[in-house]
Amino acid sequence: MLSLHSISKDYRTGAFGGATMTAVRDVSFDVGVGEVVSLIGESGSGKSTIGRMILRLASVTRGKVTFDGADISAYRGPALKEYYRDVQGVFQDPFSCYNPVFRADRVFAMIKEEYFPRVPREEWAEKIEAAVEAVRLNPGEVLGKYPHQLSGGQLQRLLIARALLLDIKLLVADEITSMLDASTRIDVLNLLADLKARGLGVLFITHDLSLGNYVSERTIVLRRGSIVEMGPTNLVFGNPLHPYTIKLLDSVPRLHEKWDVDAERPAEPAWAVEPLVEAEPGHFVAGYAA
Amino acid sequence: MALRVSDLTVHYRTLRGAVKALDGVTFEVGDGEILGLAGESGSGKSTLGKSLIRMDGRMRHVGGTVELDGKELPIGDDGAMNRFRYKEVSLIPQYAMSALNPTRKIGKMVADLLDSHGVRYKSVEEELGRRLDLVELPAEVLGKYPIELSGGMKQRMVMVISTLLDPSLLIADEVTSALDVSTQKAVATTLAGFRNRGFVKSMIFITHDISLTHQIADTIMVMYAGKLAEKAPADTVVRAPRHPYTKALINSLPEVGVQYAERKLAGIPGSPPSLLNPPAGCRFRDRCPLAFDKCGEQPPAVEVAPGHLVACCKA
Numbered sequence: 068m069l070s071l072h073s074i075s076k077d078y079r080t081g082a083f084g085g086a087t088m089t090a091v092r093d094v095s096f097d098v099g100v101g102e103v104v105s106l107i108g109e110s111g112s113g114k115s116t117i118g119r120m121i122l123r124l125a126s127v128t129r130g131k132v133t134f135d136g137a138d139i140s141a142y143r144g145p146a147l148k149e150y151y152r153d154v155q156g157v158f159q160d161p162f163s164c165y166n167p168v169f170r171a172d173r174v175f176a177m178i179k180e181e182y183f184p185r186v187p188r189e190e191w192a193e194k195i196e197a198a199v200e201a202v203r204l205n206p207g208e209v210l211g212k213y214p215h216q217l218s219g220g221q222l223q224r225l226l227i228a229r230a231l232l233l234d235i236k237l238l239v240a241d242e243i244t245s246m247l248d249a250s251t252r253i254d255v256l257n258l259l260a261d262l263k264a265r266g267l268g269v270l271f272i273t274h275d276l277s278l279g280n281y282v283s284e285r286t287i288v289l290r291r292g293s294i295v296e297m298g299p300t301n302l303v304f305g306n307p308l309h310p311y312t313i314k315l316l317d318s319v320p321r322l323h324e325k326w327d328v329d330a331e332r333p334a335e336p337a338w339a340v341e342p343l344v345e346a347e348p349g350h351f352v353a354g355y356a357a
Numbered sequence: 358m359a360l361r362v363s364d365l366t367v368h369y370r371t372l373r374g375a376v377k378a379l380d381g382v383t384f385e386v387g388d389g390e391i392l393g394l395a396g397e398s399g400s401g402k403s404t405l406g407k408s409l410i411r412m413d414g415r416m417r418h419v420g421g422t423v424e425l426d427g428k429e430l431p432i433g434d435d436g437a438m439n440r441f442r443y444k445e446v447s448l449i450p451q452y453a454m455s456a457l458n459p460t461r462k463i464g465k466m467v468a469d470l471l472d473s474h475g476v477r478y479k480s481v482e483e484e485l486g487r488r489l490d491l492v493e494l495p496a497e498v499l500g501k502y503p504i505e506l507s508g509g510m511k512q513r514m515v516m517v518i519s520t521l522l523d524p525s526l527l528i529a530d531e532v533t534s535a536l537d538v539s540t541q542k543a544v545a546t547t548l549a550g551f552r553n554r555g556f557v558k559s560m561i562f563i564t565h566d567i568s569l570t571h572q573i574a575d576t577i578m579v580m581y582a583g584k585l586a587e588k589a590p591a592d593t594v595v596r597a598p599r600h601p602y603t604k605a606l607i608n609s610l611p612e613v614g615v616q617y618a619e620r621k622l623a624g625i626p627g628s629p630p631s632l633l634n635p636p637a638g639c640r641f642r643d644r645c646p647l648a649f650d651k652c653g654e655q656p657p658a659v660e661v662a663p664g665h666l667v668a669c670c671k672a
Contacts, residue, residue: 109537109538109539110537218628219398220624248397248398248565249397249565249566249567249606249610250397250605250606250609250624250625251625251628252609252624253609253610253611253622253623253624254624256611256617257617257621257622257623257624260617260618274537274538275538276538276613277610277611277612277613277615278611280611280612280613280614280615280616281611281615281616281617281622282617300616301616304613304614314539315538316613317542318538318539318541318542319538319613320541320542320566320568320569320571320572321568321612321613322567322568322571322595322607322610322612323595323596323612325571325572326542326546326572335539
């Protein structure tokens with residue numbers, strides 16, 4: 068469905084834009100129908116830049132992004148609007164996505180004005196209720212409320228409901244649970260996993276390895292803009308092969324296992340751009356030598 | 358006992374009345390103990406941390422006492438607390454990136470800070486050098502501006518500055534939540550190392566992440582809506598929690614190796630009560646699967662096993 072063909076992103080830096088900084092380097096992967104793919108990386112790994120390029124919020128410097136076979140960079144005006152009917156994003160901070168002066172369900176009104184101007188009011192109300200129920204919220208409890216009366220988890224799920232109204236095919240979820248409490252976070256994750264039964268593809272961008280591990284079928288680990296390891300989640304987490312992935316997994320705090328504090332800390336593996344090698348079926352590792 | 362907090366109650370003043378953010382919390386922290394303070398947003402964990410060092414303008418000390426090494430801390434009196442701050446009670450702020458003065462060289466800033474607490478820079482200079490060495494920072498950083506340091510370096514610098522005078526109590530409030538996983542591990546283990554070397558006598562490590570706190574804390578205290586829910590040795594909280602809230606919270610945490618398709622985790626339905634007018638009785642009652650009539654009265658924290666306190670009448 069969505070394919071990235073060795074895309075790169077350069078940012079101009081320096082006082083006069085003379086120097087360039089490569090935030091994303093030759094990244095290729097695809098997301099299929101009804102598939103949850105997690106994109107894991109630390110700060111500065113370019114994970115959000117990739118999400119923004121897919122959403123056309125940032126331009127692609129080299130390479131191309133295709134959706135259902137068509138290059139998305141060519142879309143202008145009405146064609147771009149149609150693209151957003153299929154692809155939507157939800158971001159980290161649900162509190163800043165709402166105008167505190169208006170009721171929270173105002174976010175749905177813009178969708179109606181832009182995409183469904185001719186749908187009668189009753190039918191639209193039903194559609195909203197169905198979408199709100201699809202994200203496991205009780206319409207009576209959340210509709211007509213102001214943002215401060217709702218919890219972060221509820222606001223975040225309303226934004227997902229807003230995306231569902233369009234009957235989208237791909238959701239770019241950029242750190243959507245990092246502002247939520249542990250007890251409500253899991254409901255949003257379960258929701259994402261349930262939505263794939265409706266055929267929704269999800270690109271789940273996160274820095275938290277355990278969350279990525281929980282929801283996704285495929286995992287992509289990024290480091291400084293390039294992919295270091297990619298494959299089915301159970302292979303990447305069960306049999307990590309790149310030293311960087313091994314170090315990341317070693318640093319994750321686990322509930323039932325304590326860190327060995329006295330153990331020699333593995334050194335930060337040296338960084339180099341290496342080609343991806345298929346280590347086992349479907350499991351790609353940068354610079355892997357069998 | 359290094360720290361003894363009895364029945365501490367702190368309210369926030371708002372236009373609509375007092376928000377009872379901390380409501381009668383009693384606990385102790387022993388010498389050389391790291392207490393992990395866990396809870397969700399609005400549980401009162403940061404309010405507790407702040408009360409022990411500096412209350413902001415909206416906070417009001419309503420009742421209860423705090424005793425550090427046998428001396429009572431005048432926590433409601435901003436001026437009188439100055440004698441204790443930094444020397445006896447110190448704090449590592451959450452955002453190390455913005456904790457350093459950007460217009461001053463770091464060494465100069467440290468000297469100013471020491472000066473304001475009546476300590477001569479020369480008398481601690483040697484120790485400062487040794488501690489920078491310990492966290493693998495070159496001594497040259499003292500001649501640099503904060504902007505010249507990376508995020509991880511600033512975090513380590515702040516840790517060294519906060520503990521320079523060997524405070525009795527160190528409060529670390531969400532110090533790792535803005536960091537990457539690998540830096541997070543380094544910061545957490547460094548903090549534990551400071552305790553092991555005796556730079557700080559005891560520590561309160563505040564975080565929302567139980568799996569992280571479990572890595573370094575000796576005891577974990579779980580708070581809910583301004584009250585203590587459960588306090589027990591770290592392993593007990595994770596392996597055999599007794600309070601229904603702690604149980605539900607532990608069960609909602611995804612771990613590496615747990616996948617949706619194999620084991621679906623459940624969240625806790627509902628949300629915490631408003632602390633403006635909290636309902637009488639147990640504050641977790643509305644979300645609790647075990648709630649019954651008796652939960653209408655506030656359950657006292659009962660010691661169910663040595664060192665294991667639970668505030669629930671079902672436990």
